[in-house]
Each structure stands twice: as C-alpha cells, then as structure tokens.
Amino acid sequence: MELEEMKAAWEDLGRKVEKQDKLTHQMIEKMTEQRYRSRLDGIALPEKIATVFCFVFAAALILNFYRIHQPLMQVFGALSVAYLVVLPLISLSMLRDLKKISLSDISYAEAIRRQAQKRIRFQKFQVINLVASFAFMLVFFPVLIDMMGKSVAHEPYFWMLVVPFGIAIFLGASFWVLRCYNRTLSAAESLLAEIDQ
Amino acid sequence: MDQKSRFVSIIKAHEGIILKVVSFYTNDRDDRADLYQETVYQLWKSMDSFKGASKPGTWIYRVALNTAICHLKKSKRGIRTIPLDPEVLELPDSDDTAAQERIKTLYAQIQQLNLLEKGIVLLYLEGRSYEEIAAIVGLTVTNVATKLSRVREKLKSQINKTA
Numbered sequence: 001m002e003l004e005e006m007k008a009a010w011e012d013l014g015r016k017v018e019k020q021d022k023l024t025h026q027m028i029e030k031m032t033e034q035r036y037r038s039r040l041d042g043i044a045l046p047e048k049i050a051t052v053f054c055f056v057f058a059a060a061l062i063l064n065f066y067r068i069h070q071p072l073m074q075v076f077g078a079l080s081v082a083y084l085v086v087l088p089l090i091s092l093s094m095l096r097d098l099k100k101i102s103l104s105d106i107s108y109a110e111a112i113r114r115q116a117q118k119r120i121r122f123q124k125f126q127v128i129n130l131v132a133s134f135a136f137m138l139v140f141f142p143v144l145i146d147m148m149g150k151s152v153a154h155e156p157y158f159w160m161l162v163v164p165f166g167i168a169i170f171l172g173a174s175f176w177v178l179r180c181y182n183r184t185l186s187a188a189e190s191l192l193a194e195i196d197q
Numbered sequence: 198m199d200q201k202s203r204f205v206s207i208i209k210a211h212e213g214i215i216l217k218v219v220s221f222y223t224n225d226r227d228d229r230a231d232l233y234q235e236t237v238y239q240l241w242k243s244m245d246s247f248k249g250a251s252k253p254g255t256w257i258y259r260v261a262l263n264t265a266i267c268h269l270k271k272s273k274r275g276i277r278t279i280p281l282d283p284e285v286l287e288l289p290d291s292d293d294t295a296a297q298e299r300i301k302t303l304y305a306q307i308q309q310l311n312l313l314e315k316g317i318v319l320l321y322l323e324g325r326s327y328e329e330i331a332a333i334v335g336l337t338v339t340n341v342a343t344k345l346s347r348v349r350e351k352l353k354s355q356i357n358k359t360a
Contacts, residue, residue, distance in 0.1 A: 003321070003349050006306065009299040010322035017213040028205050031234045032241040103263040104243030104256065107335020108316045111263040194313050195336075 051088040058084035064147055073146040076139040083136045087129065094125065109195050116188035123181040130177050134170045141166075204244050208237060211257050214323075218261040221307060221319050236264045251332075258323075259333050262316050309355060314348050321345060 058081050068077045103111065141162050142152045152158055208215070215236050223229045240260050247256050310318060313334075320330040331338045 002352055003318070003345070005299070006303050006318075006352075007322050007324075009303050011324070013300060014213070014217065014323070017216055025205050025209075028208050028237060029201070031237045034234070103239050103267065104246050104260050106263065108259065108262045108266070108333060109313065109335040111266050112312050112316075115266050191312060194311060 047088075047091065051092065054084040054088045061143075067147045067149075068143060069149075070146055073143050077143045080136060080140045080143055083132060087132060090125070094122070112191055113195055116191045119184050119188050123177075123184045126177050127181060130170070130173055134166070137166050137170075200244060204241060207253050207257075208240065211254060214254060214257050215261055217323070218258070218265060218319065221315065222265040224308075232265060232268060235268045236261045239264045239268075255329065255333060258320065258325075262319070262333070266312060306352060306355065309351070310348065314344065314351075317341060317344050318348055 061077060061081050061084070065074070065077060068074050106114070141158060145152050145155050145158060215233060219229055219233045219236065223232055240257065243256075243260055247253075307315065307318070316334055317330060320333060325333070327338045327341050331341045334341065336344070
C-alpha cells in the first residue's frame, strides 16, 4: 500500500472516529484523578523494595561495625555501607529526573531525542551498577566472614564456592547487560541520526 | 467556565484524535487503555501551559505523540487504570470487507516505520500541512518533505519485497 492509499484508508477511518462521542465527563475526571493518585505514590514498588532492602542492610552493617576487627576489613565495611546508601539514591534521583519532563513544552523530535538519550544513560548506569555490584560482592563477603570472627585466608568455602560462583554470575550478567546495552545503543543512535539528518 | 469544565469539553471534542494516536502506537488492548489514560492525564497536567496560542488540536497532537513515546516503555510500572468501556478504545469496524482489509494492511505497514517516521506519517495521514507537521514534530518543512519522500520509497520497497 502506498502513502496516498494509506491516506485514503485513514480518512475513511477518521470520518467514523471523529463522529464518536463515547467519553463522558465522569470518565475523564476519573481518569485524571486515578492517574494523579498513582503519581502521588511516586516510585514503583520494585525500586521501593530495593531501596528499603539496601538501607536496612546498611543499617545492620553500621550497627555491627564494632565486630569487624581488621583495619582492611573496616575499610571494606565502609565501602559496603557507601555502596548500599549511594546506589539506591542515584537510582531514585534518575527516576525523579525522568518525571520532570513537560510533554507539552517540547516537540516530538525533541521527545524522541530525550528518550533515546535517557535510554543510553540508563543502560550506562546498568553497566556501572553491574561492576559496582561485583565489587560490592568482593568486599562484602570478606567483611561478613570477619564479622563472624573468621579469616578469609582460612575459609575454604570462600575460595571454593563464593568466588567461582560470584564470577560465574558476574560473567553471565555482564553478557546479558552488554547485549542489551549494544542493542539499545545502536537503536537509540540510529534514531538520533535520523532526527539530525 | 472553570478550568475543569473547559478541559473536559476540549477532550470530548477531540477524543477522536487521542484514540487515533493511541491506536497508532499500540497493538494490545491493555497498552491502549493505559496510554489513553496517560494521555488524558498529561493533557490535564499541561492544561495550565496551554494558553490557547495554538489550536487545541495541535496541542493535543503534540502531547499525545510525546506521551506515546515517553510512556510506552514505562507502561508496566504499576500505574493503575480505570476500567473503560471497550467501545471507547476500539476503532469502528467497517461494513466493507475490502476497507477492513486496507486498514489491516495500513497497520502492518505502520509497524515497519521508526518512531520519527510514525509521527510524521500519522500527521500526514491526518491531513496536516507540512508547516503544521514541522511545527508539531520540531523539524524544518524541507526536512519533513524529505522524510515523507523517504517513507514513500520505504513503503514501495516493502511492496516489492512482499510481491
């Protein structure tokens, strides 16, 4: 079907749609009220659960900090707390930024551009998140072992199970995230190029 | 007339535009209901900035198209929708089988277009002038003409492939 034929088909459909008078005052009011209430909830449930989980974990670590004996482990413990507090805050602030855009003030091309840039930024954050999670795992487990009064050097399970298992999970997740990253990046870049042409 | 009544009357007068934009960007009924309600909400939110400098139709196109892009991927984020009469979200069926077939082909072709082309083609199909399309999309008139001519070529090559 060529563009002119599409137009004829669309006009035919449009004539019927324009006659439609199905929305009622009540429906329109309910729609806006329901959405407004949902927006007041603000952040979606998965982000809320993840944030609470991280903060509880960080609090538990701070409360048990006196049980960490070695100075190196204390540094690792501090890094773990920083990770558990900072990462969710970055994630929440990114989500808040997404909501700031006023859809009536920007053009369609600008909306596409922002959306593409946002997707690239989000995917980059996912990559950073992945590396940070792996680093967290590496510093957190020795801290945990130290808190139990044991030493990493003498803990066979750490080297035989935690490290290989952690590396396997990290490699699997890296492969998946990078695949998504490349796909998103090329789709977003071609859209951006299309706008700028 | 207070702001709320003015808003409701604008939406009622242009509900066809919202339905057409929403059906252009979604395939599934749940997504359609979600996008429809999000569009109405975004229009309400931007009602203050709509001072009547542009026609209500132009404002509705702009917000509806932008919402379609920005909201679609987020539709599974747990925002509740109110149940709507299915008729509100359905495009009218034609009694003519040939016409129905043409609409089906039209939708299949639309799916092949990228987001920018989709927006431009929708406005073109709606009979908007190149100047209006350029103003809503945010490109120059020449650019809009170039993109439409590329879409024509794309559609022709799709026809050749399927033939």
